Amino acid sequence: MEHKTIAYRIVLAQLGMALVAAAACWGLWGASTGTAVLAGGMIGVLTNLYVAARVFGRGAVRPAPQVLRRFFAAEAVKLALTVGLFAITIGVLKLSVPPLLGGYGLTLVVYWLALLPARPRLELN
Numbered sequence: 403m404e405h406k407t408i409a410y411r412i413v414l415a416q417l418g419m420a421l422v423a424a425a426a427c428w429g430l431w432g433a434s435t436g437t438a439v440l441a442g443g444m445i446g447v448l449t450n451l452y453v454a455a456r457v458f459g460r461g462a463v464r465p466a467p468q469v470l471r472r473f474f475a476a477e478a479v480k481l482a483l484t485v486g487l488f489a490i491t492i493g494v495l496k497l498s499v500p501p502l503l504g505g506y507g508l509t510l511v512v513y514w515l516a517l518l519p520a521r522p523r524l525e526l527n
Contacts, residue, residue, distance in 0.1 A: 406458035412516045413454055416447045416509040423508050427501060438497040442505025445487045449480045450509065 420443025428436025456476035457469065464472075488506075491497045 406454075408516075409454040409458055412513055413447060413451045415516060416443070416450060416512045419508050419512045420444060420447055420505060423505060431501075434498060435501045438491075438499075438501035439505035439508075441491045441495070441497055442502040442507075443509055444505075445484060445491070446506045446509025448487070449483050450513070452483060453477060453480050 420440060424436045424440035424443060427439045453473075453476045456479070457473050488502070491502055492499060
């Protein structure tokens, strides 16, 4: 159950980062930049939310091989969703690419920072 909580907290932190960054960019560089940053951040948030829901959904304890299969399948769909959402935001909505990628990148930074406490610790005796 703890892993499920961590996954959803990471997604919530990513959402917070996306909203703060978009608001800052909106204030500094205008609506088009703020919108692009928000869209990029939301791509990261929505795709990671999908993975969390797919892997940890329904709360049942599953055998490790089944969890691994679900994880890889969810990551494959996440990749397709990410590509599709970028295609829509760039091709259809015509949002600026650098702030769009910046907003998406911020969600990755949140994910990496959230994983820092879980890194192996080297003990020197």
